[in-house]
Amino acid sequence: MSTVTLTIDGRQVTVPEGTSLLHAAQEIGVEVPHYCYHPALSAPAQCRLCLVDVEGAPKPMPSCVTQAQDGQVVRTDDGLAREMRKGVLEFYLINHPLDCPICDQSGECKLQDYVHSEGRAHGRGIEPKRVFGRDDFGGDVLFYGDRCVMCTRCVRFMEEMAQDPVLTVVERGDRAVIDTFFEQGLRDSPYAGNIVDICPVGALVSKDFLHKARAWDLDHTPSVCPNCSQGCNIDIHTRDNVVHRLKPRENPEVNGHWMCDYGRGRYEWMNRGDRIEEPFVRGDGGWSAPGWHAALASLRERLEACRGPVRAVAAAHASNEDLAALRELMDRLGGGDIVYRSPRAPDEVPLPGFPVLTRRRDLAPNTRGAELLGLRRVGSDDATGGLEEVAAGAGALIALADELADQPEDFGSRAELFVYLGAHPAPAARSAHFVLPVTTFAEQEGTFTSVQTRVQRFEPALRAAGHAQPAWQVLGSLAASLAGRPAPASASEVFDRLAAGVPEYEGLSYDRIGARGTAVDRPAALAGER
Amino acid sequence: MAYPYVHASEVRVISRNFGDPAARTLEGYRERGGYRGLTRALEIGPATVIDEVKASGLRGRGGAGFPTGLKWSFMPRAAVKPHYLLCNADESEPGTFKDRELIRWDPHQLIEGCLIAAYAMGSRHAYIYLRGEFFEASQVIARALEEAYGAGFAGADILGSGTHIDVTAHVGAGAYICGEETGLMNSLEGRRGEPRVKPPFPAAVGVYSMPTTINNVETLAAVPHIVEHGGEWYRQWGTDKSPGTKLFCVSGHVEKPGNYELPLGFPMMELIEDVCGGVAEGRTLKSVIPGGSSVPLMDAEDCRECTLCYEGVEAAGSMLGCASVIVMDDRTDIVREVRRMVQFYAHESCGQCTPCREGTSWMTQVLRRIEAGRGSESDLDTLLDMSAQMTGTTICVLSDSAAAPVVSSIEKFRDEYLALIHRGESAEVA
Numbered sequence: 001m002s003t004v005t006l007t008i009d010g011r012q013v014t015v016p017e018g019t020s021l022l023h024a025a026q027e028i029g030v031e032v033p034h035y036c037y038h039p040a041l042s043a044p045a046q047c048r049l050c051l052v053d054v055e056g057a058p059k060p061m062p063s064c065v066t067q068a069q070d071g072q073v074v075r076t077d078d079g080l081a082r083e084m085r086k087g088v089l090e091f092y093l094i095n096h097p098l099d100c101p102i103c104d105q106s107g108e109c110k111l112q113d114y115v116h117s118e119g120r121a122h123g124r125g126i127e128p129k130r131v132f133g134r135d136d137f138g139g140d141v142l143f144y145g146d147r148c149v150m151c152t153r154c155v156r157f158m159e160e161m162a163q164d165p166v167l168t169v170v171e172r173g174d175r176a177v178i179d180t181f182f183e184q185g186l187r188d189s190p191y192a193g194n195i196v197d198i199c200p201v202g203a204l205v206s207k208d209f210l211h212k213a214r215a216w217d218l219d220h221t222p223s224v225c226p227n228c229s230q231g232c233n234i235d236i237h238t239r240d241n242v243v244h245r246l247k248p249r250e251n252p253e254v255n256g257h258w259m260c261d262y263g264r265g266r267y268e269w270m271n272r273g274d275r276i277e278e279p280f281v282r283g284d285g286g287w288s289a290p291g292w293h294a295a296l297a298s299l300r301e302r303l304e305a306c307r308g309p310v311r312a313v314a315a316a317h318a319s320n321e322d323l324a325a326l327r328e329l330m331d332r333l334g335g336g337d338i339v340y341r342s343p344r345a346p347d348e349v350p351l352p353g354f355p356v357l358t359r360r361r362d363l364a365p366n367t368r369g370a371e372l373l374g375l376r377r378v379g380s381d382d383a384t385g386g387l388e389e390v391a392a393g394a395g396a397l398i399a400l401a402d403e404l405a406d407q408p409e410d411f412g413s414r415a416e417l418f419v420y421l422g423a424h425p426a427p428a429a430r431s432a433h434f435v436l437p438v439t440t441f442a443e444q445e446g447t448f449t450s451v452q453t454r455v456q457r458f459e460p461a462l463r464a465a466g467h468a469q470p471a472w473q474v475l476g477s478l479a480a481s482l483a484g485r486p487a488p489a490s491a492s493e494v495f496d497r498l499a500a501g502v503p504e505y506e507g508l509s510y511d512r513i514g515a516r517g518t519a520v521d522r523p524a525a526l527a528g529e530r
Numbered sequence: 531m532a533y534p535y536v537h538a539s540e541v542r543v544i545s546r547n548f549g550d551p552a553a554r555t556l557e558g559y560r561e562r563g564g565y566r567g568l569t570r571a572l573e574i575g576p577a578t579v580i581d582e583v584k585a586s587g588l589r590g591r592g593g594a595g596f597p598t599g600l601k602w603s604f605m606p607r608a609a610v611k612p613h614y615l616l617c618n619a620d621e622s623e624p625g626t627f628k629d630r631e632l633i634r635w636d637p638h639q640l641i642e643g644c645l646i647a648a649y650a651m652g653s654r655h656a657y658i659y660l661r662g663e664f665f666e667a668s669q670v671i672a673r674a675l676e677e678a679y680g681a682g683f684a685g686a687d688i689l690g691s692g693t694h695i696d697v698t699a700h701v702g703a704g705a706y707i708c709g710e711e712t713g714l715m716n717s718l719e720g721r722r723g724e725p726r727v728k729p730p731f732p733a734a735v736g737v738y739s740m741p742t743t744i745n746n747v748e749t750l751a752a753v754p755h756i757v758e759h760g761g762e763w764y765r766q767w768g769t770d771k772s773p774g775t776k777l778f779c780v781s782g783h784v785e786k787p788g789n790y791e792l793p794l795g796f797p798m799m800e801l802i803e804d805v806c807g808g809v810a811e812g813r814t815l816k817s818v819i820p821g822g823s824s825v826p827l828m829d830a831e832d833c834r835e836c837t838l839c840y841e842g843v844e845a846a847g848s849m850l851g852c853a854s855v856i857v858m859d860d861r862t863d864i865v866r867e868v869r870r871m872v873q874f875y876a877h878e879s880c881g882q883c884t885p886c887r888e889g890t891s892w893m894t895q896v897l898r899r900i901e902a903g904r905g906s907e908s909d910l911d912t913l914l915d916m917s918a919q920m921t922g923t924t925i926c927v928l929s930d931s932a933a934a935p936v937v938s939s940i941e942k943f944r945d946e947y948l949a950l951i952h953r954g955e956s957a958e959v960a
Contacts, residue, residue: 043727044727044882045727045925046882046883046884046925047883047884048883048884048885048923048924049884051923058922059922059923060922060923062727065727084919084923087885087915087916087918087919087923088884088885088919088923090919091884091885091887091888091889091892091919092884092888094888094891094892095888124912125892127892127895127896127899130891149884150881150882150884150887169722169881171881172705172707172722172878172879172880172881173876173877173878173879173880173881173887173890173891174876174879174881174887174888174890174891175881176880176881176887
């Protein structure tokens with residue numbers, strides 16, 4: 001590929017031919033302010049904020065669509081370019097309501113940021129402002145017309161990505177406003193929530209998040225969406241140990257800049273308050289809470305004493321590390337069958353403009369990981385039934401992270417030893433001998449393996465509830481103790497052992513997986529083909 | 531045959547049939563020498579047609595004055611993709627009314643021009659985009675097209691030459707911005723009438739993403755005459771840099787407003803005083819907008835030595851534009867006129883680019899405030915600042931056009947602004 005070398009703000013940069021000035025500037029760490037340009041959408045060059053001064057050009061050039069030329073001398077940060085931005089920013093504020101104190105976007109608003117960094121200290125507009133008011137676009141999206149900067153990113157997302165052109169600009173001049181066709185709204189377009197993310201200002205906001213938290217109070221934790229097997233990279237936004245929203249985290253190989261509304265909206269369960277907070281042991285005198293040390297010592301004894309087959313039911317919501325620790329414990333106890341149940345949707349829901357991203361039929365995040373560990377899927381598409389065989393036998397029975405909601409209250413009563421590891425109390429676990437509290441994925445570190453057989457890491461976004469521990473820690477320390485090894489110290493260590501045992505994961509480690517995951521060198525199987 | 535007013539100084543080339551209803555029909559047009567240019571074009575071939583137009587020095591009559599022959603030569607030679615010719619008949623510049631007359635009185639002249647231009651550029655389809663308000667003109671051109679198709683001047687196998695050129699008249703919905711060439715293309719394609727970012731230029735990626743040339747009605751109307759008589763013939767009028775004749779649309783405070791076809795380089799004062807009968811008895815000339823509302827205002831002093839050609843008006847500090855001469859006498863309230871023009875641009879801004887969308891309406895509001903006596907001197911600085919921010923910063927030049935009269939009027943008629951501003955102040959004190 002041929003390259004061009006140019007000078008931006010006095011620094012030389014070499015980029016492939018055809019690179020825009022905006023990207024060339026990014027190469028050397030210069031961020032040219034912009035609204036209408038979005039890397040995944042077409043560039044209409046209409047916000048006029050990314051204008052830069054190109055030596056020899058008759059007028060300032062929009063850097064988003066101007067290609068870098070050899071020998072070009074570009075200035076983004078002084079004189080003309082800065083004056084232009086100052087002027088454009090003043091125009092933006094002429095009709096902007098400046099209602100930052102009650103605007104959800106405040107703190108993550110590009111208008112706020114740009115005006116603070118290079119706008120005029122005092123506005124000169126004293127005329128009455130134009131008022132559009134608020135419009136409910138349906139779904140989770142609320143439109144505040146007065147705050148809109150007319151970048152049309154939302155219109156282009158619906159046209160180019162969702163390919164469901166329900167948004168448009170109506171009227172012209174300063175009466176121009178974003179609207180839906182004859183008040184039909186977004187018509188539940190399954191990816192419409194993304195327009196809230198790409199809106200650079202507070203014009204499009206989430207109804208779910210409305211007035212819930214200030215952006216600067218939120219902690220962002222890199223994670224993986226747990227709501228289907230696509231494995232969209234996300235950030236979990238939390239405040240005071242409560243999840244407030246999920247936002248897509250860019251990953252060009254999985255979800256681009258996007259995520260679906262189905263995944264985005266399903267986070268409330270992470271905030272559930274009905275948690276098992278202590279390990280419980282059922283003895284002759286009923287339930288007791290002896291603490292982890294005593295409970296695990298007692299469990300170890302019972303496991304060693306247990307004769308007969310060991311069976312387990314796990315959930316595909318559990319991480320690879322949790323499942324690997326379970327597998328290792330089972331192997332240590334003489335081997336046995338692990339089954340899992342997971343919900344399946346009737347259809348896939350692809351994003352037409354970026355079909356790599358698809359809401360998969362498999363609605364559990366780690367079905368692929370479960371399969372690679374030899375787990376067997378049972379039950380129906382609504383994740384019920386299929387446990388007759390597991391519940392029937394004597395010997396030991398382990399249930400991990402499956403709430404057994406559809407099971408009778410005497411589930412597992414025929415087992416010689418029934419161990420239930422879960423985050424939430426399960427009525428079907430009342431026959432259990434041990435009820436051990438484990439953390440949810442949001443409270444622990446781990447990996448999921450996506451439908452594309454891509455291993456991706458997530459980090460803890462919440463503090464563990466009570467004394468709950470990650471399942472890998474509970475099961476891993478039991479297995480280690482039975483083997484006379486030291487207990488695993490970290491999820492990463494459990495993964496290393498897993499990688500040594502499963503051919504698909506050979507050579508992988510947390511470091512190798514990195515922040516955006518690693519595709520295991522195998523063709524991706526489509527959902528439903530398995 | 532007294533088309534509103536005629537004058538002895540006129541050289542009626544493209545306007546020769548104005549006021550002559552018989553010339554509207556195919557028969558009448560042919561009796562008056564029509565379609566001889568097309569016949570000659572088919573004989574001499576496309577390359578020679580372009581050479582003749584280049585030799586004539588014809589410049590685009592839509593306002594920018596770009597040499598027409600040169601524009602045509604930008605079209606790719608190889609006919610790998612369809613080529614299109616667009617005729618811009620979305621005449622919407624305030625003060626302009628020449629294209630309407632060219633279409634109303636002489637539709638075949640335009641059709642002939644379109645056919646020759648399309649032939650020269652290897653285009654099989656020409657579109658005539660009429661503004662939505664041109665109801666009568668659209669009827670006239672539709673009838674003329676039917677006649678032209680019937681007589682074998684348009685459509686398949688034109689005059690037995692094997693050349694196929696279709697001509698379609700399309701009526702827009704009536705928006706100023708659709709007169710901007712790329713806005714017109716979007717509108718023709720059924721999209722919002724919003725100008726496109728250039729590059730790519732229309733000659734590479736135009737209507738339906740195909741190579742396209744777009745010419746004004748008046749430009750194309752001159753083409754049959756140039757091809758029939760040769761490029762040198764056309765140069766007998768006008769100046770070296772602005773050859774030929776041009777329709778001047780004179781409106782405002784003159785005794786005889788109207789369309790006058792004059793050789794380029796005609797003195798402005800002669801146009802106003804001699805051809806148009808001057809301003810009303812007892813009045814004096816105050817200001818002239820020489821090229822439609824988008825160009826800077828001139829004061830009486832500027833007009834004195836000004837000649838009406840591209841370079842002449844530029845030397846006087848304005849632009850010839852589409853030669854729509856708006857004459858204002860001493861009764862005129864300049865601030866009100868400027869506000870009225872800026873208000874027009876605010877209404878017609880497509881709303882894409884921020885400086886134009888917000889700037890035009892902000893300017894209108896500030897000017898209204900000054901008009902109402904509630905302005906201050908700092909408002910003038912704000913207006914000039916705004917104008918600078920609106921010039922050269924947008925996709926098309928609509929915002930430049932809105933800024934031009936503001937800047938020139940503050941420069942030349944600052945006193946009038948100050949009078950309004952201070953009248954307000956003294957009223958408050960009293």
